[in-house]
Amino acid sequence: MKRYYRPIAQTDAARPAGAVPLAGGWCWFSHAEVLTRAGSEGLVPVADLPEEVVARLSAPRAQMADIGFDRPSIMGILNVTPDSFSDGGKFDAPEVALARARALVAAGADMLDIGGESTRPGALEVPVEEEISRTAPVIAALRSGGFATPISIDTRKAAVAEATLAAGADLVNDVSAMLFDPAMEAVVAATQAPVCLMHAQGLPEGMQADPRYDNVLLDVYDHLEERLVAAEAAGIARARVLIDPGIGFGKTVAHNLALIRGLSLFHGFGCPLLLGVSRKRFIGTIGGAEAADARAPGTLAVTLAGLAQGAQMHRVHDVAEIAQGVRLFDAITRGYEQ
Template sequence: MRRYYRPIAQTDLHRPTSALTLAGGWTWFTHAEELRRDAPPRLVAADQIPDAVVQALTAPRADVTGLAMTRPNLMGILNVTPDSFSDGGRFNVLEAAHAHAEQMIRDGADMIDIGGESTRPGAAEVPEAEEIARTAPVIASLRGAGVTTPISIDTRKAAVAREALAAGADLVNDVAGFTFDPALPGVTAQSGAAACLMHTQGTPDVMQADPRYDDVLLDVYDWLAQRVDFAIAAGIPRARIVVDPGIGFGKTTQHNLALIRGLSLFHGLGCPILLGASRKRFIGVIGNAQDAADRTPGSVAIALAGVAQGVQFLRVHDIAETRQALTLAQAVWGQA
């Protein structure tokens, strides 16, 4: 039976000489949790991990869209939609979207993620032409104004990605992990853009109906491993692939917590990790915040939990608050 290894990531200044650096970043480990589907987990020393797994866990990650993976990066969410769960209708006019993107950059965003189709639970599909009309002009406007910050296009569709990339986007962020539109991998590969592959169980309209897993952490890991291999076969090098476990996409609160606790496992895929948990429902459930706008403190807490496990991208609504918290955490860890 296959064994999986989840590094026990640490940030303490007193690092043993035998410790291994996780993904070439700011955390280190001396032990890992060995996971199997047919046996209880057990703690093992790093020298008991197979060499190939150690190589995947420790190899420095290449820059993505010019951003260094040796530090955490903030991806600012820009939903140019009328119906997104948190900010729908606030930025679906070009001028408002442009202004908000520039404000997020001033607040410390390293990348702007622009989406024209809500993928909240229960959301319906948006026609390609409408999604293009919502997103491509915003990207063109930012590039026309001289904005050089990397931009990602949050879409499942090849036609939308093609127009966004032509307008100046750098990364294709597909919440369906290249399972929705068979043309999207080719468009991404041909453009030379980076790709973020997210796990989801079901489409947005039905994904929260009754999500079930044998073992959510291992099931999501295996699914992402397959999608990474698929993307590589389609012509996208591993160095340009980011993985996202898909918090809230076909998951219960307990599933989300299990994935967040186990985030360091995903370094074994040899790709940077993106955590997108900002303002999601489970934060409101646990933190007693019914309104999504009141979930900033909980969102920041989850973001810091991810960075403590070496996550390289945080996709968030609240850039200024997350940047301040991250700066303080890094100062405590001696990384300021």
């Protein structure tokens, strides 16, 4: 029977002997919950876990696109689309997009995530040429203007990834985990670009119709494990992969909450974790915020829950607000120097 090991993440300064760092970051753990498809087998001390499991859970994550993962980082969202769920049409003019990019970095973004195709529930596919025309000129203009901050391209399409990496993007953020376009693996392998593999059940146009899982935490884990193995087989080193459980992509409110509660399980891949919860519908449902742009407080609450489980990168719209919260969390857990 397959066993899964969910480290019980802690941040307290009172740390027992034998505890080990979680992913080389600000959390530590002394026990892990052992999970199976039949249920939980309870907590096991670190000393009784398999050595290879402890090594994967505890090892520092390799730097990626000039981002280190020993501290929390923020990925600021820049959608150059007319139809994204909360900011569609606001930044699709090139000059407005460039100004927004600089504003996000000034507000505290460590990386920008630029997307030219909405993947909100119900969204339809954008032609490759149009997606390239929305994204590549903005990235090229930023780089030609001396913009040094790392840039991620949010795309499912190999041709878009190739064009935008050539224009100056540093990382590919693929919400299909390289399943949508079979050519994506070859592009990522050939360019040696880092890639984020995200879980999604179904395509955006129908993914929220009736999502079902046997066990959402373990189902998502198994899917991402399969995609990680496929990436390695294609020549993409594990050290170049981020993992994203895909909150809101083919998940109900209950599914999202279960994934956030069990988030530390995904450290078992030995990869940094990206958490993308910004302004999502479940935050509005639980928090009572109908308008997407009114969900910053709820986004911060979920971000802090992710930080408490060692999630290293956080993809957000409201960079200034979330950056402030992250700085406070970091000061409390790692210390503060004036």
